[in-house]
Amino acid sequence: MVKKRKPLAASAQASSDKPATLKDLLNPDVLNQLKSQADQMRAAEAEQREKNRKQAEEARKTEQKRLEKDFGYLLEQSSMDWRKYK
Structure with missing residues (x-):
């Protein structure tokens, strides 16, 4: 007995x-x-990153202001070539 084959279209x-x-x-x-x-979570994450960036920037500005009032720091940061200021 011969087995019937399935049509190729059905297998494709x-x-x-x-x-x-x-x-x-x-x-x-x-x-x-x-x-x-997911959109809310992305927005909250972006807001948190922005908040952290602003805090870091504010801390950097505060530290820079404090250092600008420190004579020792200013003396170390200034160039020692006094001839160009004559």
Whole structure:
């Protein structure tokens, strides 16, 4: 007895089907909620980075003002070539 072969079109179609992704399986409402939550988290992270940057900049300015009042620091930072100031 001869076995019947399956048509080639059916096997080609089965290989072209991709497995279902999580995005396909999730409810659209849940997907939108997750996207909005991710956007909120990104915004909060950006806000925190900006806050940290401003604090660091403020601390640097404060330290620079303190050092500008220190005569020893100014003396060390100044050039010792006094001839150019004559």
